[in-house]
Amino acid sequence: MVKEFSLKQSADLKLSENFKVKEFACKDNSDKVLVDVDLIDKLQRLRDYLGKPITITSGYRTDSYNKQCGGADNSYHLKGMAADIYCDGVKPIVIALWAEFNGIGGVGIYLNRDREFVHLDVRPNKYRWVNKSGTNQSINNIVDLL
Ligand SMILES: [Zn+2]
Known part of the structure; x- marks a missing residue:
């Protein structure tokens, strides 16, 4: 269920x-x-597991901001169902593996040299991808990256 708030x-x-x-x-x-x-x-469950702060670099996105930042047209960020996150001192693969085994619908791992983060969303189906060079490549399971 999506809730709406006033900033x-x-x-x-x-x-x-x-x-x-x-x-x-x-x-x-x-x-x-x-x-x-x-x-x-x-x-919150991931935060409890890691035991340290999670930084959300992108949560909800308006249509115009999503276009501006090059997000997908059907991005789950538009629905408030996605977050791009990182945790200092924790490799993205650790977060992605946790997500793989904790019922997260969408998991994207971004391993570009300038910026490493993990996209998590609560879509109903399972979808995994890796982005190493600016383009998304679909994978079956985060474990395949090990
Ligand atoms: Zn994202």
Whole structure:
């Protein structure tokens, strides 16, 4: 279920133990913020597993911001169902493997030299991909990367 918040009114509202509304806000500072409750639940479980802060580099995206940053037309970021994340000192593969075995629908691992992060989304089906050179390559299972 997706919930809608106002960034102005609820920026510091806690969605879970460690996540606030503002962390999911669109980078264009739009007031509307969409967040799926299942996504929050999964991220909090990952946060508990890692035992340290997770940085969300992209959560909800408006249509215009999604176009601007080159997101897919049907991106789950548009629905508040996706987050791009990293955790200092934790390799993306560790996060992606956790996601693989904890019922996360969409898992994309981005291993470009300038920026490494993991995309997680709560789509109903299972989809995995790796991005090493700016283009997505579909894979069956994150374990295949080991
Ligand atoms: Zn993403």
